[in-house]
Amino acid sequence: MVGGDGAPHPGREFDAEPAPCYLDEDGPPPDTWPDQPPPLAPPRNLPGPAVPGGWWARADRAVDDAGQVLLALERALGHARRLVATAERADTADETTWATGPAGRVSAAPDALTALAAATDQARADLADLLGRTAGGGLADRPRLALTDTLTGALLALTDLPALHRAADAGTGLAPPGASPGYRPTAGLDRYVRARDRRCRFPGCRHPVPRRGELDHHTPWPAGPTAVGNLAGYCAGHHRGRHQAPGWPHTVAPDGTLTVTTPSGLTATTTPPPY
Incomplete structure (x- = not known):
């Protein structure tokens, strides 16, 4: 992640695009x-x-x-x-x-x-x-159950079978995970945002959101919460551009809709891909 001052958060590592893996065909049987x-x-x-x-x-x-x-x-x-x-x-x-x-x-x-x-x-x-x-x-990771909206395909909740049983026993509903108390998202919140976005949210980009990084606070923490409505996934390049390129304002709606405005005033909007 990147903090509000545009610098990478201390101690955070960023993964890049996967490199090809080759099997050694000359090894012993x-x-x-x-x-x-x-x-x-x-x-x-x-x-x-x-x-x-x-x-x-x-x-x-x-x-x-x-x-x-x-x-x-x-x-x-x-x-x-x-x-x-x-x-x-x-x-x-x-x-x-x-x-x-x-x-x-x-x-x-x-x-x-x-x-x-x-x-x-x-x-x-x-x-x-x-x-x-x-x-x-x-x-x-354990297999997860994605609960989605039938009409829009939007992700409503991400759970597993034990959590589903606990919710049924308690009579509570399923919903996105709550806000994290600190800068870093909890494991459940991190998993939910990555499952919701899956790829970089910048318009036209198809790169996957790397592991262990590149979840961006729209309103910098601590002024903005570490919560579903204030987080969006980016590839490494567009995450840095989000903070370091002037004249490219980003707006994130509570449902995850992202609107990017270019320096010339044009706007482009992306929504989390439907399931």
């Missing part, structure tokens, strides 16, 4: 990985990312790829479990024939399946650790 991973090369020996912050974008992409591989492995394990269950039923039906015939060669399959499942559990734990370290990949 999955069944020949060494017992220990090779040591990481010093940063100076690594090709630099195309833009600042690109390493985290590439790390997020790699973790997402690992999640897809793990999902495929889970499906393969499910198929193997079904085949083993079929073999065990056949074995029970005809113990002697199954054990002495050609099919007896698969008698070690249950033990092998158990060992493979244990290895998958460890892989799942390792992936969870990576997700916790990247802190921002799509899989690092």
Whole structure:
């Protein structure tokens, strides 16, 4: 975020556009990985990312790829479990024939399946650790339920199943999160504004709102609250232009509608994209 004086807020990091991530096709096949991973090369020996912050974008992409591989492995394990269950039923039906015939060669399959499942559990734990370290990949957050207006598609609330149950038990409705007491938005408020805007709100810009930054206070804090009606998401360039380019006033309505006036007096309006 940027404070009212136009300078970046202390301690805030800004992510940039994701850099491409490439898989190493020359590495060893999955069944020949060494017992220990090779040591990481010093940063100076690594090709630099195309833009600042690109390493985290590439790390997020790699973790997402690992999640897809793990999902495929889970499906393969499910198929193997079904085949083993079929073999065990056949074995029970005809113990002697199954054990002495050609099919007896698969008698070690249950033990092998158990060992493979244990290895998958460890892989799942390792992936969870990576997700916790990247802190921002799509899989690092619980699935959310978006409540929208049927006619306009506007986002009304962002919740999850436990919160939905709590609201039902308490007899309360769902609404956008309340204001944050400080400069930084709460996790729920940050999540809601990013889900509402999704991309830079400057007219014509299609860049995504980076993680951990670029939510702008229309009325600078503390004069303006850290609240839904006073926050809008921008890409890094337009966020700085919002504060540093003279003659470009921005106006944000309580529903998130943004109006930008050019130095020549022309106006352009954007609204949060409908769901």
